[in-house]
Amino acid sequence: MTSGVKCSSECTAVYLALKNKRVYRYIVFKVDRGHTEDIVPEFMNEDRAIEFTLSQKGVEVNNKTRSGVTSLISYLRDSSQNEPRYIVFNFAFVSEDRIQEKVIFILWSPESSSVKHKMLYSSSKDALRKCVCNDITVDLHYDELEDLGWDSMLKDVKYQLHL
Numbered sequence: 001m002t003s004g005v006k007c008s009s010e011c012t013a014v015y016l017a018l019k020n021k022r023v024y025r026y027i028v029f030k031v032d033r034g035h036t037e038d039i040v041p042e043f044m045n046e047d048r049a050i051e052f053t054l055s056q057k058g059v060e061v062n063n064k065t066r067s068g069v070t071s072l073i074s075y076l077r078d079s080s081q082n083e084p085r086y087i088v089f090n091f092a093f094v095s096e097d098r099i100q101e102k103v104i105f106i107l108w109s110p111e112s113s114s115v116k117h118k119m120l121y122s123s124s125k126d127a128l129r130k131c132v133c134n135d136i137t138v139d140l141h142y143d144e145l146e147d148l149g150w151d152s153m154l155k156d157v158k159y160q161l162h163l
Contacts, residue, residue, distance in 0.1 A: 005031055005124040007131035008038040015132045018044075018090055019103055025068040028075065029086040031124060039128050042085065045071055065092045066150045073148055076108060084109040084121035086128055088136070093154055095163050104138040104157060105129065111143050137161070 017023040028043040045068065072087065087106040092099065107125055109118050129136070138160045142148040 005120070005127050006038050007128055008032075008040045010041050011039055011128065011132045014041045014044055015088060018088060022090065024090070026072055026087055026089040028072075029088070029128060030083070031120060039086070039124065039131075043075060045075075069148075069150045069153060073145055076148070077145060082110055082112040082114075083117050084113055086121070086125065088133055091138075091153065091157055093157070095158065100161075100163075102138055102157060102161070103133070103136050104140060104153075105133055105136045106148075107139075107141045108148070109141065109143050110145075 011029065014024065014027050018025075018027055023044075025045040027041055027045075029039050030042040032038055032040045068089070068091075072089070076085070085108045087108055089104050089106060090101065091104045092101040094100070107121065109121055129139075138157050140153070140156050140160075
């Protein structure tokens with residue numbers, strides 16, 4: 001089921017900047033219900049995505065991504081909104097002594113948000129996925145800030161990647 005919500009042209013541009021140019025660590029998207037009912041970028045974290053060499057220690061890589069997760073949690077907590085959001089995150093970690101970097105998709109749907117908002121975001125998720133980020137293989141869903149932490153995200157990413 002789709003909601004009729006469409007992606008704005010900005011969505012593709014900022015996603016490609018994250019994916020190809022590594023300009024952003026993460027992007028937060030929202031449904032702009034004001035005038036257009038389009039999905040639009042709301043916030044882009046410009047803490048440049050990680051530039052790696054294999055000679056770097058895994059701890060450094062994990063700490064860089066951990067700081068990005070902490071920044072995202074702070075943003076969601078401080079935004080004082082109980083509305084769902086879509087998040088595309090450039091997630092880097094070490095697995096089997098190799099640096100892995102994956103762009104992941106997160107549906108943030110807090111328990112405290114209204115059923116109407118949850119339904120709108122759930123039914124509009126495919127519009128963003130098809131328009132912008134159909135090549136992302138990791139798709140996560142969180143509804144509590146306590147669940148949206150480094151350890152749980154790493155576990156969920158590894159699980160979906162069969163690592």
